Amino acid sequence: MSALDLTFVLGGARSGKSAFAERLAGQSGLPVTYLATAAVSDEPEMRARIAHHRASRPAHWQTLEVGRDLAGALREVARDGQCVLVDCLPLWLAGWLCPPDDHPDGPASDAQWHDVVESLARTLASLPGKIVVVSNEIGLGVIPMGSLTRRYVDELGRLNQRVAALAPQVRFVVAGLPMAFKG
Numbered sequence: 001m002s003a004l005d006l007t008f009v010l011g012g013a014r015s016g017k018s019a020f021a022e023r024l025a026g027q028s029g030l031p032v033t034y035l036a037t038a039a040v041s042d043e044p045e046m047r048a049r050i051a052h053h054r055a056s057r058p059a060h061w062q063t064l065e066v067g068r069d070l071a072g073a074l075r076e077v078a079r080d081g082q083c084v085l086v087d088c089l090p091l092w093l094a095g096w097l098c099p100p101d102d103h104p105d106g107p108a109s110d111a112q113w114h115d116v117v118e119s120l121a122r123t124l125a126s127l128p129g130k131i132v133v134v135s136n137e138i139g140l141g142v143i144p145m146g147s148l149t150r151r152y153v154d155e156l157g158r159l160n161q162r163v164a165a166l167a168p169q170v171r172f173v174v175a176g177l178p179m180a181f182k183g
Contacts (some may be wrong), residue, residue: 005130008167009178010137011161016176019089021134022057028130030083032061035073037092039100053087066117068095068105071123078127089135089163093156098148113155121162135160137172 007024011017025032034057038050041176057063060090066073070092078084086092096116108116124131144150164170169183 006167009168011173017173025085028083034063080128084132109118
C-alpha cells in the first residue's frame with residue numbers, strides 16, 4: 001500500500017484556497033474528479049457562486065455533486081493514478097447541520113454527526129491516489145452569538161483538526177498566497 005497522498009487546503013472566504021487547490025490538482029498530471037459539496041439552490045447568489053466555480057474548472061475534469069455521503073463518494077472515485085478534489089467541507093457540514101427544510105432526515109444529531117466524521121476520517125486515511133480537500137478556517141473571528149452558529153463553528157473546527165491530523169500536507173492560503181503548515 002502506498003503512502004497517503006492527502007493535501008488539506010485551508011483559508012478564509014475569498015482567500016484563493018479553491019484556486020490553489022485546483023492548481024494542485026491540475027499540476028498533478030493525473031485525471032481529476034471534482035467532488036462538489038454545494039447544494040444547488042434557487043438563491044441567485046448561490047447559483048452564481050456555483051457557476052463561477054464550474055467555469056473555473058477545466059472541462060475535461062469529471063465533476064460529481066455529492067450530498068451527505070462524502071465518504072461513500074470518495075470510496076467510489078479514489079483510485080491510484082487519479083486525483084480527487086473535494087471542495088469544500090463547510091458546505092458539506094452545512095448540509096448535515098442546516099439541511100433544506102424539505103430534507104427528509106433533518107439536521108444531524110450530535111451522535112449522528114460524530115459517526116459521519118469518524119466514517120470520513122477512516123475513509124480519508126485509507127484512500128489510494130492523490131486527494132486534495134478544501135475547507136474554510138472560520139475560527140479566527142469572534143464567538144458567534146447563536147447556538148446553531150456556535151455549533152457550526154465548533155464542528156467545522158473539530159472537523160478541520162481531524163483532517164489536518166491525517167493529512168501529510170496542510171496549506172493555509174491568505175490573499176492567494178499558500179503557506180505550508182505541514183509537510
